[in-house]
């Protein structure tokens with residue numbers, strides 16, 4: 001019964017300022033409120049959703065996730081009623097996103113006195129970051145709008161990495177032209193190669209990221225081009241499913257603490273939104289604590305937290321290894337503060353050495369972390385040392401991208417070539433002539449092959 005009930009549900013766009021109260025159709029091309037200029041958010045008819053019991057919703061999601069019934073196998077679209085009920089299944093552009101591994105970080109957790117530590121591997125996804133969760137919704141809406149006869153010849157974004165990769169891939173899968181604006185000579189090969197390979201129109205502009213952002217916004221105002229950047233609230237609807245998926249993966253139990261890296265702060269807002277909807281529907285009955293981790297080089301939320309969230313003071317973000325969160329003036333600041341107040345939130349920061357070391361140290365226990373995950377792990381280490389996170393807590397760290405996107409940076413860490421970083425967990429290849437004796441000699445210097453393989457003290461890091 002429930003499976004065919006998507007048509008009963010609906011959502012709309014609403015101004016985030018309750019005093020304004022303006023509402024818009026979800027398939028309208030609009031990014032900010034026309035009445036007051038504020039951001040918009042997708043609001044669901046919670047009363048209608050609440051007509052089904054929590055048990056019914058859980059059974060529905062358990063039956064759908066990772067199944068082969070289009071489009072419900074996706075971790076996003078198995079929750080279609082709570083994401084975007086009005087869309088035609090034919091117009092959904094999905095690459096089976098979500099359903100990523102929730103990794104029990106047993107060894108790393110034991111090392112830091114936190115045996116119930118988990119890492120949600122959102123980077124194990126089609127384009128290698130959690131941006132897929134949001135982009136499937138945005139591109140699907142564009143496909144639906146085009147099918148309804150709206151004139152949207154292309155979708156554009158300004159991005160130095162994961163957003164452009166996701167937009168280019170989903171656009172290519174749907175046959176919708178995409179345009180990526182990025183700062184010339186300031187993005188790595190890995191960041192450039194995904195949109196190039198997926199056939200996006202890539203414009204490398206003589207400016208920085210903020211310059212690209214300004215231009216893309218102006219472009220979408222004067223041309224028939226749809227804007228895919230973070231003020232577009234549709235993406236958060238997909239991203240909020242990470243909260244639902246984590247709880248589902250714990251057999252509907254809520255963890256104690258969730259640590260998430262934050263830049264523009266859309267993702268933490270989405271996390272909170274998913275949790276609150278589950279609470280409203282009785283799927284969960286308590287709230288986890290949320291920790292946002294920022295790079296010290298781009299820490300406006302951390303600074304505001306130190307001042308009791310009096311107000312946002314934009315900072316000039318300095319370069320950080322965690323390039324996706326090098327943001328000084330976050331779009332979703334207000335949303336994030338609301339979320340942190342609702343979830344007993346903490347904000348912590350990490351220096352370049354702290355984030356690179358935390359990432360490398362966790363890699364030694366079998367992970368392969370991106371620098372943003374490094375920021376989250378470094379924040380976790382600090383909170384654990386200060387006793388703000390207790391040994392018996394169940395903690396989930398949200399890993400936002402795949403480490404392979406940052407292979408150059410990780411190699412530079414191990415070579416000791418990163419500015420601002422003193423690498424404490426470096427590991428280097430040992431170059432030798434191809435002679436058995438030399439190889440054996442070297443091995444005996446490094447590892448005790450008689451005593452169960454323990455590393456010889458001081459050797460090879």
Ligand SMILES: *Cc1c(COP(=O)(O)O)cnc(C)c1O
Pocket residue numbers: 129130131162163261262263264265266267268324325370372400401
């Ligand atoms: C986008 C992104 C973030 C930051 O998410 P916000 O919503 O901007 O806070 C963190 N890590 C990675 C890898 C990202 O791509």
Ligand SMILES: [Zn+2]
Pocket residue numbers: 015016017020021022033034035036037038
């Ligand atoms: Zn408004």
